Amino acid sequence: MNPSQQEPEVVKSTQHTEEEWGSMYVGKRLVEYPKDMKPEQVKADAEPKMDDAEPEDRGPTVDEPTDEESSADEESVDDEAKKEDKKKKQQVKWAELPQSVRVIWPNTRVTRDLRPNRLNVMCDADDKITKVQFF
Numbered sequence: 001m002n003p004s005q006q007e008p009e010v011v012k013s014t015q016h017t018e019e020e021w022g023s024m025y026v027g028k029r030l031v032e033y034p035k036d037m038k039p040e041q042v043k044a045d046a047e048p049k050m051d052d053a054e055p056e057d058r059g060p061t062v063d064e065p066t067d068e069e070s071s072a073d074e075e076s077v078d079d080e081a082k083k084e085d086k087k088k089k090q091q092v093k094w095a096e097l098p099q100s101v102r103v104i105w106p107n108t109r110v111t112r113d114l115r116p117n118r119l120n121v122m123c124d125a126d127d128k129i130t131k132v133q134f135f
Contacts, residue, residue, distance in 0.1 A: 038127075102120050
């Protein structure tokens, strides 16, 4: 076969569809984004108010743990590690998002220009991703 007659190599796109982006990100919390990106009003709405704060449970203090308590502490460390792992799986880092992305928080003004390759990530006041769309 002559080199000029070879079929061109098919390059697979690394782009995902809107549904694929949604299944990857919706319901997760956006973290490690530039802090000046989030509008001040949204930040104020997300901060807990004094009435919403839970009272701190100080519980009884213990000087030295017993053997049973030590093994329970080791188990709780394992549980904490599992919880931390689960928490990380429920987060999306800013750096993981595609280059052409726009994050939209509640009551944020956005331009109406159409860019079909721009991923728009809608978040609630607590940075939880609620929807993703291309527009």
